Amino acid sequence: MAKIVLAPALARWLQEPAGAQGTETTTVAQAAHLDAALEELFARYPRLRSYVLDEHGAVRHHVAIFVDGTAIGDKRRLHQPLAVDSEVYVMQALSGG
Template identity: 40%
Template sequence: MTAGEVRVLLPEILAATADGQRELTLPGSEGLTVRSLLTAIGARYPVLERRIRDETGTVRRYVNIYIDGQDIRGLNRQDSVVGAGAEVMVLQSIAGG
């Protein structure tokens, strides 16, 4: 990974929809947001994007996204800026009983 790239980390369950990759590397750019990052991921892995966002483009309520350890819900949600060199972690909540 170069300094200008963004690293996206996926749990095993989501990696299955990204050709088994647990880490994706995408080019960073000025003005990159979570929304545009997810759109870029969806262009390569449409099933993965559907697991993360619903048909309206909203992040599913059981999916948590962190930029360098900060939950996007405490930032600007999908409009949160993703800086070059950032690490974005996508996690699915697990429920059971």
Template identity: 45%
Template sequence: MPQVAFTPQLRRFTAAPEVASGAATLRAALEDAFAANPQLRGYVLDDQGHLRTNVVAFIDGRRSVDRVKLADPLRPDSRVYILQALSGG
């Protein structure tokens, strides 16, 4: 069953538990995570439902390709990591 995990940067703002999901796509897995904590949606997706520019998703160690539809496929044993890009200076 795919696992979705969030980095500590997101967990500073809201609860972001690791979620086991039976999803076949990145979007469906994210929806399972949002069901566990609806506040996460605003940190991860913009108002059009696309990944925010400062958020990156990795599936099995590879950066997701589809930032709009989030249709990247998941395998039954996939690990999804959602990271918030940081900048500063």
């Protein structure tokens, strides 16, 4: 099962308490591809979908997703394979200089 980790800043989009404030929320998905893992995540946390994905199903500009430590290259093509032990990290993207 792939592990999905949500950064602490995303806790406000979760319906259930995420534990202590400032901690990551971790869940698992039985999915072979990133898009399916995200669908499992959104089934558990429906309010998170509109924050992470736009109306076309692409990852929003202000969100970053990493799979096994590497940022996804194309925020519109989420059908990338996951290994059984993959870690997906979803976080609020930062900008500035």
